[in-house]
Amino acid sequence: MDFRLTEELQQVEEMSRNLARKKFAPEAGEIDERSRYPGENMRLLSELGLLGMLFPAEYGGSEAGPVAYNIALREVAGGCASTAVGMAVTNMVGEAIFRHGTEEQRRRYLPLLAGGKGAGAFALTEPGAGSDAGGISTVALEDGDAFLLSGAKSFITNGGCACVTIVMARTRKSPRRIGAFLVPAGAPGLLVGKQERKLGLKGSDTAELVFEECRVPKSAMLGEAGDGLKIALSTLDGGRIGIASQAIGIARASLSTATGYARDRNQFGGAIAGFQAIQWMIADAATELDAAQLLVYRAASLKAKGRPYTREASMAKIFASEAGNRACLQAVQILGGYGYIREYPVERHLRDIKVSTIYEGTSEIQRLVISRSLTR
Ligand SMILES: Cc1cc2nc3c(=O)[nH]c(=O)nc-3n(C[C@H](O)[C@H](O)[C@H](O)COP(=O)(O)OP(=O)(O)OC[C@H]3O[C@@H](n4cnc5c(N)ncnc54)[C@H](O)[C@@H]3O)c2cc1C
Known part of the structure; x- marks a missing residue:
């Protein structure tokens, strides 16, 4: 090793x-x-x-x-x-x-x-279906040599600036069947709705997408008929390692600002980095972020070798996103009042990192994935 x-x-x-x-x-x-x-x-x-x-x-x-x-x-x-x-x-x-x-x-x-x-954009979530991805109601109905997509997708990253969006839609009501479709920008019937106003990641494009009998040729189907959910979930496995990496990157940046600040900021006649309370916050955050990084490397290495990695990706995502959130909170604490104002980037880091425990499967859903894989 x-x-x-x-x-x-x-x-x-x-x-x-x-x-x-x-x-x-x-x-x-x-x-x-x-x-x-x-x-x-x-x-x-x-x-x-x-x-x-x-x-x-x-x-x-x-x-x-x-x-x-x-x-x-x-x-x-x-x-x-x-x-x-x-x-x-x-x-x-x-x-x-x-x-x-x-x-x-x-x-x-x-x-x-x-x-x-x-x-690129990936459109799975709907107003009525988030964690329960199988519960989507957007439909894709056959019409001659085309599919007509109807429904709405929420919170779609890159939704307004994508050249292509992978859209998951039901192709049959019963038994439920979901397909994945490649919808290019400007497809007739594809409407980009409102841009979401968010707590963080404010520069990212998060849009609602509306499909009004959006016509795509049959050749727009990605994979085989009925493979949509499988494609979506396997795509998210890889995505989750990425969310873990994002969380580590944001939290490391925050911790780096906090350690520099702790060295420079004097109170009670010395640098606050000399106080054990501050040292422990820094040590705990750094240790957790390193542990998170190792989980990411393990999951990414398994993926690179073509081996199963669903559970390991979920473990990396939970641990990195939750440790990263803690580290960003601690960074704000270390900066005191300066952590709460915009002069320093740590308040932005805290806002940006929050969503890492939510999107591409909440922490609760990751725990379900892990426990199911261990108990089945
Ligand atoms: C900034 C941003 C970008 C996003 N980008 C995309 C994107 O590009 N494409 C896309 O498709 N989606 C995207 N999403 C959507 C995101 O993936 C969903 O918000 C997320 O999966 C949660 O779904 P929900 O919001 O409907 O919450 P819900 O599923 O309604 O969950 C609400 C709460 O209930 C809990 N819960 C739900 N089910 C269970 C259960 N079985 N057991 C225990 N707890 C449960 C959840 O963990 C959560 O705490 C984005 C969201 C945001 C905020």
Whole structure:
């Protein structure tokens, strides 16, 4: 067992860290303040091959693999969490199209995603179906050589800026059957609804999508008929490792601000870093984030080797998102009043990280996944 990164992985880490620290971090506060979509950051990511990390070069990707991808995502999240979530969903959608798509689907969409011509979006959640993904009510009805999609999807990341959205819809009422469909931007009957106003990740595009008899050809189906839920859940397995990485990146950035502050801030005649209460907060947070990182590496390595990793991805997601939330709270505490105001980034980190225990399956759902896999 060797805990060092290979030379190649170190290069990915250094490149993405430089990009995040030099280009993304300086703008992150303003992106948050103005709820501005970080289009320029997405362009830079595509130039460096960071939007197609999970499919091969023949489709425009960089095929860096899950471990490299999670390292890059973590570093990007440390600079700008809103950028990281756009990057994450675009990579996730690209991978799903590569894995389940036909040659025609791959050639049509993958170069667009990797080339930054538009983001990828993944539309599963609905107003009436979140954790209960099988309970969706959007339908896809056959109409000659096409499907007509009708329904609404909520909270869709990249919903307004995607060049392609994977949409899960019911193709049959009973027995329930769900399909996955590739819906391009501008498809007739696809309406981008309101942009959500959020606690954090304010620069990310989170939109409602409405389908009014949205017509897509039969060739838009991803995978086989009835495979939609399976495709969605397996796609989310990989996505969950990514959420864990985002949480670690955000929390590390917060902890780094807090440790610097603790060294510089004097009270009672000395640096607050000299107080055991502060030292313990820093030590606990750093230890938990390292443990989270090891869980991420394990899950990503299993995925890279083509071995089952559903349980390990859920463990990484719960642990990293919950430890990351604790670390961000502690960072605010260490900065005292300065932690609560916008002069320092830790209040933004706290707002940005909260959703990591919610999206792509809440912590409660991750616990269900883990316990089911252990008790079945
Ligand atoms: C910023 C943001 C971006 C998002 N991006 C996307 C996206 O790109 N695509 C997409 O499809 N969705 C997206 N989502 C939706 C997200 O995945 C859902 O919000 C999440 O899965 C939870 O669903 P829900 O909000 O309907 O909550 P609910 O499912 O209604 O859950 C409410 C509460 O009940 C708990 N609960 C539910 N069922 C159980 C159970 N069986 N046992 C114990 N507790 C339970 C939950 O854990 C939660 O605490 C996004 C959400 C946000 C906030």
